[in-house]
Amino acid sequence: MTASSWYLRGTGGGDVRFNWNKHPSYSCPNADPVSYSADATAGAEGTWTLRRPEVAAAAAAIGADPIMLGKLLRQRHASHQAGRLRIDERLTDRCAICGAKMTRKGFRAWIDQPSPDEASQRVAGRLGLHGPRTTIRTTWHDTKREAEAWARHERKRAQPS
Numbered sequence: 001m002t003a004s005s006w007y008l009r010g011t012g013g014g015d016v017r018f019n020w021n022k023h024p025s026y027s028c029p030n031a032d033p034v035s036y037s038a039d040a041t042a043g044a045e046g047t048w049t050l051r052r053p054e055v056a057a058a059a060a061a062i063g064a065d066p067i068m069l070g071k072l073l074r075q076r077h078a079s080h081q082a083g084r085l086r087i088d089e090r091l092t093d094r095c096a097i098c099g100a101k102m103t104r105k106g107f108r109a110w111i112d113q114p115s116p117d118e119a120s121q122r123v124a125g126r127l128g129l130h131g132p133r134t135t136i137r138t139t140w141h142d143t144k145r146e147a148e149a150w151a152r153h154e155r156k157r158a159q160p161s
Contacts, residue, residue, distance in 0.1 A: 003146040005019050005022060005108075007019040007151075011158070016158065017110060018109075018158075019151060020108070021144075024107050025104075025140075026093070026104055028077060028103075031054070034051060035049050036049075037049065050066055082095070101104040107136075109141055109147040109148075112134060115132040138141050
């Protein structure tokens with residue numbers, strides 16, 4: 001499912017938007033089992049570090065390299081099919097990729113504005129599209145109503161006096 005949201009335009013002539021999601025967000029604990037650290041010297045390959053000991057145990061059980069298994073999990077979770085598992089057309093709290101129990105993060109609410117990168121804005125304009133946006137601030141809320149109330153409050157607070 002793609003993340004869909006609502007937004008309110010800011011007042012005062014700016015192109016600031018006050019947004020909130022229509023659906024709650026979930027995260028899988030296996031979505032990012034490894035982290036990459038770049039090497040200080042230019043051109044040298046960085047190092048991968050395992051962040052979840054469960055991946056090392058699973059790799060040992062199947063005779064695989066733990067870092068490689070972590071990279072595969074990370075890559076697979078980054079696909080467009082990642083999300084919540086459906087069983088009999090009902091969404092569950094399980095990951096569609098690995099079946100792990102997902103953590104409910106809640107409803108995201110955020111403030112964004114057009115990206116300051118003029119080149120990408122020009123290219124988007126030539127193609128008849130809206131340019132990329134930069135997030136100013138993000139918060140998480142338990143309910144959609146709370147996220148919407150936060151966005152409305154922040155919009156009202158940002159109005160010039």
